[in-house]
Amino acid sequence: MSKQVLEKHKGKVPKTFEELEKLPGVGHKTASVVMSQGFGYPAFAVDTHIHRLAQRWGLTNGKNVVQTEKDLKRIFSKKIWSKLHLQIIFYGREYCKARDCYGLSCKICTTCYPNRKKPVITKKA
Numbered sequence: 001m002s003k004q005v006l007e008k009h010k011g012k013v014p015k016t017f018e019e020l021e022k023l024p025g026v027g028h029k030t031a032s033v034v035m036s037q038g039f040g041y042p043a044f045a046v047d048t049h050i051h052r053l054a055q056r057w058g059l060t061n062g063k064n065v066v067q068t069e070k071d072l073k074r075i076f077s078k079k080i081w082s083k084l085h086l087q088i089i090f091y092g093r094e095y096c097k098a099r100d101c102y103g104l105s106c107k108i109c110t111t112c113y114p115n116r117k118k119p120v121i122t123k124k125a
């Protein structure tokens with residue numbers, strides 16, 4: 001990848017999704033992280049944590065990461081996408097881990113879904 005950046009982009013990281021996604025090993029998620037965290041462009045990268053939490057929080061049906069990204073972008077203002085992306089990842093790593101509570105324990109889910117009785121089984125990214 002670094003060879004391509006040097007040869008095709010004069011050593012500068014490209015600033016468009018199209019160019020980034022043409023680089024070897026760079027998919028839409030990585031391109032979204034570079035665009036938002038590197039260049040300040042509003043993007044909402046959906047990794048495994050965000051995909052899981054969005055399902056547990058009832059923000060998407062978890063069909064796939066493409067749908068999850070669409071749903072989150074529809075629900076939240078563009079202005080907060082980049083920050084929210086990081087906040088959800090950190091929350092997921094620290095408090096809402098893949099093999100933990102499944103939506104029945106902490107304040108977020110018990111407040112939003114007081115009638116929830118069964119664990120939320122999330123679909124993988």
Ligand code: SF4
Pocket residue numbers: 056095096097100101102103104105106107108109110
């Ligand atoms: S109750 Fe809390 S820890 Fe459990 S799934 Fe919901 S947000 Fe995550």
